[in-house]
């Protein structure tokens with residue numbers, strides 16, 4: 018997946034460098050449109066999780082015309098990368114009315130989907146002007162586990178059919194997984210599935226609470242901090258990154274509260290047309306279709322620029338270099354943009370234990 | 378000659394990139410950056426141009442001798458021909 022609020026990394030160091038320069042210039046190069054919050058699956062750990070048939074949400078979703086208008090304005094202000102995500106984007110019967118015009122503008126498009134609604138006809142149509150990348154999330158390597166996570170019988174088979182259809186039409190594809198206590202035992206099997214298809218695979222396991230603050234079952238889905246760090250070590254790239262960082266003893270990048278591209282080179286517009294710095298944050302809910310993109314982008318930047326500094330506890334923290342906290346995580350867990358998140362403190366300590374100077 | 382219309386030039390923080398459009402996404406792996414001269418030639422090729430027109434425009438814009446302009450143009454044309462981005 019893309020780094021939250023960051024640029025897609027699959028184009029390599031060039032894009033990484035351009036991303037840094039875009040941040041300096043405050044060019045909103047990286048947009049995300051959340052076309053719907055509704056989804057046909059019902060995963061307990063999901064941070065959005067709205068039912069497919071939610072009529073009020075559906076009625077509030079922007080029209081294809083509004084998305085196009087927004088895209089044109091965003092491009093005038095420098096957007097080049099655009100991620101389309103949900104919810105589940107293919108729940109929108111007018112998906113191609115939104116998508117097709119966007120493929121003619123010179124954007125680098127990415128699509129996130131669960132794959133379960135992708136038919137042969139949809140895959141064929143996508144292949145006519147495919148996104149630079151499509152990412153499908155796998156919730157398990159067997160029907161029993163996958164469907165225990167998604168809560169929908171038959172969804173595993175439909176996901177596999179979606180993957181096969183995209184492969185058939187050569188639509189650029191990558192797989193990823195969101196790991197929970199339920200499916201973590203199938204991580205290796207999922208890696209093998211991806212390798213057998215010759216598809217890239219990545220996994221994520223830092224689960225957040227729901228964005229709308231509704232009660233959620235995420236606590237029961239999260240692995241312990243020790244387990245998270247154990248898992249991370251099975252991914253060679255992130256393990257060597259932590260080892261290298263410990264060796265370098267480099268000062269942490271997260272001196273500032275907002276240390277990523279969110280609100281500096283990246284923005285999100287949700288299904289109602291409200292703009293925020295990242296998918297996990299609903300503030301400041303600027304209204305680009307009413308105020309114009311430029312003004313909304315300024316409001317989002319001002320929100321990020323006026324965020325409170327790190328909390329005193331974080332500022333003095335000796336494991337901060339190993340900590341994955343960000344303002345969005347703090348908001349979801351504590352309601353404040355800067356408070357420490359105890360679960361992440363545990364992970365930071367476990368990482369330092371593993372990779373830090375005393376670990377040899 | 379002119380360039381095909383299934384690629385578009387975009388700018389990120391002052392750098393010019395060629396972004397594929399439509400089904401072209403399937404053949405172009407990654408992004409191509411254009412230096413100032415290449416971006417200038419690409420923009421000229423929005424319309425039909427002869428080699429001599431390109432040479433004259435590049436020589437004037439960058440204040441270089443025609444021979445230098447010709448060499449730069451030919452390198453760039455070879456590259457976009459290899460990528461299938463030039464109209465025959």
Ligand code: SF4
Pocket residue numbers: 330331332334335336337340341342356357358359361362363365366
């Ligand atoms: S480990 Fe805890 S106290 Fe330390 S920086 Fe992270 S959230 Fe703050």
